[in-house]
Amino acid sequence: MFRHNSSSSMKYVLVTGGVISGIGKGIIASSIGTILRSHGFRVTSIKIDPYINIDAGTFSPYEHGEVFVLDDGGEVDLDLGNYERFLDVTLHRDNNITTGKIYQYVIDKERRGDYLGKTVQVVPHITDAIQEWVERVAHISVDEDKAEPDICIIELGGTIGDIESMSFVEAFRQFQFRVKKENFCLVHVSLVPQPNSTNEHKTKPTQHSVKELRGYGLTPDLIICRSATPMPLSAKEKVSMFCQVDKDHVICIPDVKTLFRVPLLMDENGVFHFLSSRLHLIPKSNYDQSLMIKWRDLAERMERQLEEVIIALVGKYTALEDAYASVLKALTHAALFCNRKLKVLFIHATDLEANTQKDDPVKYHEAWQQLCSAHGVLVPGGFGSRGIEGKIAAIEWARTQSKPFLGICLGLQCAVIEFARHVLQYKDANSSEFDKCEHQVVIEMPEHNPGIMGATMRLGRRTTHFVTDDSIVRKLYGDMDSIDERHRHRYEVNPKYIEVFEKAGMKFVGRSDDNERMEILELENHPYFVGVQYHPEYISRPLKPSAPYLGLIWAACGELKNVLTHVTKQQSPTDITIKSPSPFSHANLFRHT
Structure with a gap:
């Protein structure tokens, strides 16, 4: 063979x-x-x-x-x-x-x-x-x-x-x-x-x-x-x-x-x-x-951009940029599409935690100063408990200050934990990955085999179905009924809490084939508060940026609302031209096929 x-x-x-x-x-x-x-x-x-x-x-x-x-x-x-x-x-x-x-x-x-x-x-x-x-x-x-x-x-x-x-x-x-x-x-x-x-x-x-x-x-x-x-x-x-x-x-x-x-x-x-x-x-x-x-057009546009969009990346591997290579590429593609010069502030999640305030107040205040100066916040994927409280603190700040936010994989799970603690008042809410508490709002997937290292996660391309027409992310994908994205995770949102989350304003607008796994969350009455369980950065391309990242950049630039008014349901994967006097007048909103 x-x-x-x-x-x-x-x-x-x-x-x-x-x-x-x-x-x-x-x-x-x-x-x-x-x-x-x-x-x-x-x-x-x-x-x-x-x-x-x-x-x-x-x-x-x-x-x-x-x-x-x-x-x-x-x-x-x-x-x-x-x-x-x-x-x-x-x-x-x-x-x-x-x-x-x-x-x-x-x-x-x-x-x-x-x-x-x-x-x-x-x-x-x-x-x-x-x-x-x-x-x-x-x-x-x-x-x-x-x-x-x-x-x-x-x-x-x-x-x-x-x-x-x-x-x-x-x-x-x-x-x-x-x-x-x-x-x-x-x-x-x-x-x-x-x-x-x-x-x-x-x-x-x-x-x-x-x-x-x-x-x-x-x-x-x-x-x-x-x-x-x-x-x-x-x-x-x-x-x-x-x-x-x-x-x-x-x-x-x-x-x-x-x-x-x-x-x-x-x-x-x-x-x-x-x-x-x-x-x-x-x-x-x-x-x-x-x-x-x-x-050539991509290179020239990237080199001549002057107006910055600043994104705070809150993670635990920020000492090495290659640890977030695809995330940075996806941000770059989206910023270039929006005619902005990207500036990423790498913030180590532990620097935002209360313990750092006691041990190293200078580092703590510098980290928070960086976070507050950003136009948008991104919490990427990862594993382990280190830095989780810092990520949750950053997400709470983005939620309460109406700052554009995108959570990827663990970032979505942290957003769920933060919402459960501070909105639903489940003070001990956590993931079963970190704590065996009463309110485990994030749980291990049934098929995960903890006895083997490597390839034991939910991996690869999976379909996500939109369960509502009223969704920012759905519009960013070209108003499609479903999308295919790549996954890499062992934990998921606990289905038994979904009803109480949605009553409080956190909507799970994208779900798996069996309707059991929560793939996309959005927050009501917020400019852009989105979490996705998959990793959209893996299929971002220089000429075809990823929809969730594009939404974050547009929101960080204050243009998202204007862009979304031009989105209508398309019967084929054609581009939608934005006709407006904004800096994005020549941008095209793409669709995934």
Whole structure:
């Protein structure tokens, strides 16, 4: 079931990294895909992570950034979020390969006796499994039309020379011959540092990185040099000479103001022409030539925005922005759509708590000063009891001060707890995750298996049905009857309290298929107080922002009421043009399909 015909015309682009990790391989790989899609090619992506974990589901956000969730419930590396956003595709759990997955697959085969008593080794069994996995996944459709991709872009995580990734490096050394040279291209991304003392571009680390790569039997076809500022021609020529790559195939991508610039820079440096020649790509005649124009418009609009919208993000992982990567992207997409410059204030939830006021009053007052200066408040998802009281305090402030608020997953649950305590007067109200109190307004889902770590939650794409026409969120989604969004949670609102909540003004306007799970809440007589149990940030796109995030930004800008007056029920997923003299007169309210 794993093997595909290796004589297929599928093209492969392998992206590796050198010198240090975290230099932007994922963005480079995504940008290559964007350029190829702009020329009409169907593209898929694979991310390889050399850690032994089966998936990213059990990682601490401080260890590896956010966990990205796919439609099929796969908990994967955050780089797959970049691929989906840049390429506007829907990936699958098998698009993320880990050492743990490969070894588990091989060991399962060995236990079944599939190797007929042979000694199972890294070469050939592990390396063969890697190649077979890549070939199989590369042929799986990621587009709505279900057509097979033309090109597969593979990012090898980590840095060349890492002992963890050696089996993958060897697999691709073999793979280049398996699929033939004209179907395989290697792009190497390397850091070119600039010491403060001279500010000179130092190419020696890149030279050593490529030397090591060549020592493993892989020769780069294109070298992407990452640096703080543009490289002079002399530095490019030095890389070209010592790395044995044509100087036209050495491209510098300096630091940019917005990531939307990266595909544009690569396109200007002739990346498509190089790939077209190297992979013998047959030009497509019927492609949308406006895609790169749209990306240029996004980059220019983002760089020229002057009027700010300030959002306070109250969470427990605020020391690392990557812990909220998709949330920040969704906010950026929405702010850009509303012609605003986004400013996010990261507030650690514990800094808002009464204990901090006693222990560190300066930190406490600074946190509250930041919160009060924001135009809107967002409480994202998370796990564990740390910072919960701070989140509840922030939500109470947003509710009582009529400040636009959006709660995601745990943020919705905290909003329910806050309302139960301060409006319904259930003083001990809490979640069963944190306290076994009398009024458990948030409870564990029946199907959760607490004995196993990883993939034990309600995961992936699920349908939410609107139960009323009188809903702000429903209008933001284009007045649809139901929507599909991605979930990642173990706890839910206790159904037995719903009636008393709704009588007090907290309406649960979106529910699951069985009407038992509360998916969307809204507060009556409030400019924008919304909580969603799902994670809308996972399917936000630069050109198609997420509805709940768009509502938060519009409300924070004071434009939501004006926007909603122009929403009518649509029979097809067409845009609604806002015709008003406001700054949003040229914005379109989108619909999810």
